[in-house]
Amino acid sequence: MSHTRTHTSRRGLRLLTLAIACLTASTSPSRADAGDRSEAPAGDTKTKAAATHVFVVGGMVHLGDGRIVPNATVEIEGTKVVAVHEAYTLANVPSDAHTIDATGKIVTPGLIGADTSLGLLEIEMEASTRDHSRGDDSLVRAGYRPSTAINADSSLLQIQALEGITSAAVAPSGGLLSGQVAWIDLLQGAHKDIVFAPSVAVDGRLGQTAAGSRAATISTLRRILQDARVLRSRASAYERRQLRDLAADAADLEALFPVLDGKIPLTLTANRTSDLLAALELAKEFDLRLVLLGGAEAWRVRAEIARAGVTVIVQPSSNLPRDFDSLGSRLENAALLHEAGVKVGIAVLGDPHNVRNARQEAGIAASYGLPREAAISAVTHVIAAAYGMDQSHGSLEAGKIANLVVWSGDPLELSSWPEAVIIRGAQIPRVSRQSQLRDRYLRRLRTR
Amino acid sequence: MTTTARIVRTLGLAATVASSACAHTRSQTTAPSEQALPDPGDSSTPLRPPVRVGASVLVKSARVMTATGLTLDEGDVLIVDGVIQEVGENLTAPEGVAVVDARGKTVTPGLIDTHSHMGVYASPGLRAHSDGNEAVAPTTPYARAQDGYWPQDPQIPWAVAGGVTSAQILPGSANLIGGRSTVVKFYPHVRSAAEAHFPGAPDGMKMACGENPKRVYGDKGGPQTRMGNVAGHRRAFEDGKNYLRALRRYEEELDKYTRGERDEAPDPVDRDLGLETIAGVIEGDIFVHNHCYRADEMLIMMSLAKEYGFTIRSFHHAVEAYKIAPELAAAGTAASIWADWWGFKAEAFDGIRENAALLFLAGARPIIHSDSAIGIQRLNQEAAKAMYAGRRIGVEISDDDALRWITSNAAWALGVDEVAGTLSPGKMGDLVIWNTNPFSVYAKAEQVFIEGTLVYDRDDPATQPTTDFSVGWDLKAAQGANDQ
Numbered sequence: 063m064s065h066t067r068t069h070t071s072r073r074g075l076r077l078l079t080l081a082i083a084c085l086t087a088s089t090s091p092s093r094a095d096a097g098d099r100s101e102a103p104a105g106d107t108k109t110k111a112a113a114t115h116v117f118v119v120g121g122m123v124h125l126g127d128g129r130i131v132p133n134a135t136v137e138i139e140g141t142k143v144v145a146v147h148e149a150y151t152l153a154n155v156p157s158d159a160h161t162i163d164a165t166g167k168i169v170t171p172g173l174i175g176a177d178t179s180l181g182l183l184e185i186e187m188e189a190s191t192r193d194h195s196r197g198d199d200s201l202v203r204a205g206y207r208p209s210t211a212i213n214a215d216s217s218l219l220q221i222q223a224l225e226g227i228t229s230a231a232v233a234p235s236g237g238l239l240s241g242q243v244a245w246i247d248l249l250q251g252a253h254k255d256i257v258f259a260p261s262v263a264v265d266g267r268l269g270q271t272a273a274g275s276r277a278a279t280i281s282t283l284r285r286i287l288q289d290a291r292v293l294r295s296r297a298s299a300y301e302r303r304q305l306r307d308l309a310a311d312a313a314d315l316e317a318l319f320p321v322l323d324g325k326i327p328l329t330l331t332a333n334r335t336s337d338l339l340a341a342l343e344l345a346k347e348f349d350l351r352l353v354l355l356g357g358a359e360a361w362r363v364r365a366e367i368a369r370a371g372v373t374v375i376v377q378p379s380s381n382l383p384r385d386f387d388s389l390g391s392r393l394e395n396a397a398l399l400h401e402a403g404v405k406v407g408i409a410v411l412g413d414p415h416n417v418r419n420a421r422q423e424a425g426i427a428a429s430y431g432l433p434r435e436a437a438i439s440a441v442t443h444v445i446a447a448a449y450g451m452d453q454s455h456g457s458l459e460a461g462k463i464a465n466l467v468v469w470s471g472d473p474l475e476l477s478s479w480p481e482a483v484i485i486r487g488a489q490i491p492r493v494s495r496q497s498q499l500r501d502r503y504l505r506r507l508r509t510r
Numbered sequence: 511m512t513t514t515a516r517i518v519r520t521l522g523l524a525a526t527v528a529s530s531a532c533a534h535t536r537s538q539t540t541a542p543s544e545q546a547l548p549d550p551g552d553s554s555t556p557l558r559p560p561v562r563v564g565a566s567v568l569v570k571s572a573r574v575m576t577a578t579g580l581t582l583d584e585g586d587v588l589i590v591d592g593v594i595q596e597v598g599e600n601l602t603a604p605e606g607v608a609v610v611d612a613r614g615k616t617v618t619p620g621l622i623d624t625h626s627h628m629g630v631y632a633s634p635g636l637r638a639h640s641d642g643n644e645a646v647a648p649t650t651p652y653a654r655a656q657d658g659y660w661p662q663d664p665q666i667p668w669a670v671a672g673g674v675t676s677a678q679i680l681p682g683s684a685n686l687i688g689g690r691s692t693v694v695k696f697y698p699h700v701r702s703a704a705e706a707h708f709p710g711a712p713d714g715m716k717m718a719c720g721e722n723p724k725r726v727y728g729d730k731g732g733p734q735t736r737m738g739n740v741a742g743h744r745r746a747f748e749d750g751k752n753y754l755r756a757l758r759r760y761e762e763e764l765d766k767y768t769r770g771e772r773d774e775a776p777d778p779v780d781r782d783l784g785l786e787t788i789a790g791v792i793e794g795d796i797f798v799h800n801h802c803y804r805a806d807e808m809l810i811m812m813s814l815a816k817e818y819g820f821t822i823r824s825f826h827h828a829v830e831a832y833k834i835a836p837e838l839a840a841a842g843t844a845a846s847i848w849a850d851w852w853g854f855k856a857e858a859f860d861g862i863r864e865n866a867a868l869l870f871l872a873g874a875r876p877i878i879h880s881d882s883a884i885g886i887q888r889l890n891q892e893a894a895k896a897m898y899a900g901r902r903i904g905v906e907i908s909d910d911d912a913l914r915w916i917t918s919n920a921a922w923a924l925g926v927d928e929v930a931g932t933l934s935p936g937k938m939g940d941l942v943i944w945n946t947n948p949f950s951v952y953a954k955a956e957q958v959f960i961e962g963t964l965v966y967d968r969d970d971p972a973t974q975p976t977t978d979f980s981v982g983w984d985l986k987a988a989q990g991a992n993d994q
Contacts (some may be wrong), residue, residue, distance in 0.1 A: 186853070230884060382633050422951060426888075429953075477894070496852075496862045500832070504864070510836065
C-alpha cells in the first residue's frame with residue numbers, strides 16, 4: 063500500500079537509532095551531557111550511543127486505544143515496541159538493557175499532531191521559510207507532494223517533541239485540494255529518516271474555496287473526482303489525446319487514484335453544517351475514506367457522521383462564531399460527537415509552532431464532557447487511525463513504532479510534563495532552541 | 511489637575527483627558543449605579559448600566575486566593591454595596607446579605623486582561639467589524655477604541671465565563687501610534703463603551719514597534735524600516751511637546767490677562783485631539799501600552815520615553831522581555847505577554863515558555879495577556895503554563911504570585927490597582943468562584959461577581975450574559991423557552 067513505509071530498512075533504522083539516541087537524563091543525568099559528536103553526522107542532534115534494548119518500567123500505561131494497564135513495562139527493541147509486560151520489575155530487566163523507571167508515572171503513546179505544517183514552515187510571515195503551499199492558482203494541487211521539502215532542521219520539531227508530540231501529519235494548504243499529506247516522526251536533525259511515509263492522505267478545504275461560492279466548491283470537487291475516475295479508466299485515450307478536457311492537470315488527478323481506491327483518506331476542512339453534509343454525501347457517492355477537519359458545527363449532524371463512520375478532528379477551544387460558517391461552535395462539540403459514536407480526534411489546527419498544545423486542547427475537551435481516556439486517544443490512536451497509520455503508530459503494542467512519553471502526571475494537566483520522550487525507540491535529547499535561549503539568559507540573571 | 515486638563519477645562523471643552531483625570535479622583539470605589547448622572551457631553555463618563563451592580567454578598571468557606579500574598583485555606587469574602595468590606599475567617603453576614611457557600615471551591619479576584627480587541631475586532635470576523643486599526647496614517651493618536659467598541663460582540667460573554675471581569679480594549683498595531691485604548695468592565699447588557707467604562711480608569715495610548723507598521727506603511731510612504739519607526743515616534747512626541755508648550759504659554763498669558771497685566775485676551779490654542787493624547791502621555795495622565803517584541807527595540811523605546819519624560823506602563827507581547835528583565839524591573843515597566851505564542855513572525859522567533867518566570871525572577875512585573883478572544887477565556891490556564899514552566903527550571907513561583915500575573919499586575923498596568931486586582935477591603939467586589947484550583951486544565955469559573963453582583967452562573971443560563979448577536983439562531987430552543 064502506498065501509505066506504508068517504503069524507504070528504510072530495519073538495519074537503516076538501527077543505525078538511525080544509534081545516531082539520534084541519547085540516554086535518559088532522568089536515570090543517568092551525567093551521561094546525558096556526555097554527547098560524543100564523533101558519532102553523529104555533522105549538524106545532527108548531539109548524540110550518545112544508547113542501548114537499543116530499552117525497558118520503560120512500572121508506569122501506568124495508556125495503550126492509546128482506550129485501555130490502561132497499571133504497573134506495566136514497555137519493552138522496546140530497536141525502533142519498535144516488543145511487548146507491554148504486566149507485573150514486571152526492575153529486577154527482570156536484562157543487565158545489558160537500558161532502563162527508564164516510570165514508577166508512579168503515566169506512560170502514553172507519543173502524541174500526534176494532525177493537519178500540521180511542521181517541517182514546511184519556520185516563520186509564518188516569511189515566505190522564504192514556507193513550503194506548505196504550491197503557489198499556483200490552480201484549485202487542484204493533489205499532485206503536490208511537499209514531503210521532499212520537509213526540513214529536519216526546523217526548530218519547531220524539537221520544541222514540539224520535548225512536550226510529547228512524537229509524530230505528525232504534515233499537510234499542504236492552498237486551493238481546493240492542496241496536495242499530499244506526509245507522515246513524520248519528530249526527529250529533529252534526522253534528514254534522511256524524518257519522513258515515515260510521504261503520502262498518507264490528500265488534503266483539501268471546503269467553504270468558499272472555488273469561485274467564491276460554497277456551492278461551486280462542492281460541484282467543483284465532484285467534477286474533479288469524476289474526472290479522476292475518467293482518467294483512470296481511460297488512461298490510454300488520454301495518452302492518445304482522445305479525451306475531453308479534464309478538470310485539472312493529469313498529474314493532479316492521478317494523485318487522487320489512491321483516494322478513489324480507498325487506500326488513503328481525503329481530509330477535508332469543513333465547518334458549516336451544509337458543508338459537512340455535502341462532504342458526507344460526496345464520500346458516499348465516491349466511496350471515499352473521509353476525515354473531517356475543523357468540524358465546528360459537526361455536533362449538529364453527529365448522527366449522520368457516526369453512521370458514515372467518519373472521523374472528525376476538532377480544536378475544542380474553538381467556540382466562537384468567528385464567521386457565519388461556525389455560528390454553532392461550542393465547547394461540548396467533542397463530547398457530543400463522542401457520545402454519538404463518532405471517532406473524535408483533537409488537534410491544534412493552524413498553529414504549527416504550538417502543535418504541542420494538543421494536550422491542553424484535549425484537557426479542555428475533557429473538562430467539557432469528553433471522557434479522559436477518549437481525550438488521550440483523540441491525540442494518539444484516533445489521529446493515527448484517521449490517517450491510516452494505526453498499523454505503526456498511535457498505540458503501544460508489539461510491533462508498533464516505539465514512540466512514547468513518560469509523563470510526570472496526568473498528561474492532560476498543565477502541571478504535568480514529559481519526563482522522557484522516546485521516538486523510534488530512543489530518548490530524545492532534552493534541549494531545543496528555546497531551552498538554549500532560556501539558559502543563556504537564565505545564567506545571566508543568576509550571575510548578576 | 512494637570513496642565514493639559516486644566517487648560518482644556520479653561521477653554522470650556524469637554525475633553526477626555528480632563529474627564530479621565532477627574533473621574534479617577536471622583537469614583538475610586540464607587541459602583542457605577544451610585545454615580546451621579548453623567549454629563550452627556552463627556553463620552554467617557556459611564557452611563558447607568560441597564561443591569562445594576564453594587565450588591566452585597568458573603569462568599570463563605572472557600573480557599574481564598576487574594577493575590578496579595580495571602581491565601582486562606584478556608585476563608586470568607588464579604589462584599590457590601592459592591593465593595594469588599596472584609597476578607598477573613600468565620601465572617602457573619604450582615605442582615606439581608608446573601609450568603610454563597612463556596613466550600614471546596616477556590617475564590618480569586620476577577621481576572622483582568624491588559625490586551626483585548628473584543629468589540630473592535632468582533633466576531634464574526636466580517637469586514638464590517640474591522641474597527642481596530644485606523645490604518646490611514648502611521649500616527650493616529652486621535653482615534654479612540656471606545657468609539658469603535660461594539661458591545662454586542664458575541665465574544666464578550668465568553669470572557670466573563672472565563673472569570674474575566676475587566677479588560678483593556680486597544681486599537682490594533684498597524685500604526686506607530688494607533689490611538690487611545692479604553693478600559694472596560696464586563697457589566698451585563700451594556701449598550702455602549704461608555705456604559706462599559708471602568709470607573710476612573712485612565713485611557714491608554716497604543717504604540718507599536720517593529721514589523722507591523724513597517725509592513726503596513728512600507729509601500730505607503732513609510733515607515734519602511736525600524737529606523738523610520740523610531741523617527742516617527744520621536745516626531746510625534748516632538749509635536750506633543752510643542753503642543754504642550756503652546757498650551758502652557760497660553761495659560762501664562764491668560765493668567766496675566768486675568769490679573770490685568772495684559773490688555774487683550776490671548777488667542778486660544780486650537781485644539782488638536784491627536785496631540786492632546788500625546789500631551790496626556792507626557793503629563794502622565796494617559797498610560798503608554800507599547801506593542802513591542804524584540805529586546806533591542808524595547809530598550810530603544812525605554813530610552814525614547816526617558817528622553818520625553820514619560821514611562822512606558824507596559825510593553826505588550828514582549829516575547830523577548832526575558833532578555834532585558836532587569837532593565838524592565840528598574841524602569842518600572844510591566845510586560846504583558848503570552849504564555850507560549852511564538853514564531854509566527856521573525857520578531858516572535860525567540861519566544862520561550864519561561865518568559866514570565868525570568869521576569870519574575872528579576873523582580874519585573876509580568877502579566878499574562880490574551881490578545882485573543884479564545885485566549886481571554888482561559889487566562890488562568892495560560893498563567894498556569896507560564897508558572898509551571900518556571901517551576902520546572904527551579905524558579906520559586908507561588909500560586910499567588912502567578913495569580914497576580916492575571917489580576918493585580920494587570921490592574922497596575924491599567925491604572926486601576928487602587929480599586930481592583932486583589933481581594934482586599936475597599937476594593938471593588940469583583941471575584942470568581944472556581945470549581946477547583948484555577949491553574950488546572952479542568953478549572954472552570956462557576957460564578958463571577960462584578961461589584962458584588964452575580965453576573966455569571968455556570969449552572970443558571972438565566973444569569974449568563976448574552977449579546978444581541980447571539981439571539982435568534984436556534985429557533986427550536988427559543989420556541990421551547992417560549993412554550994414554558
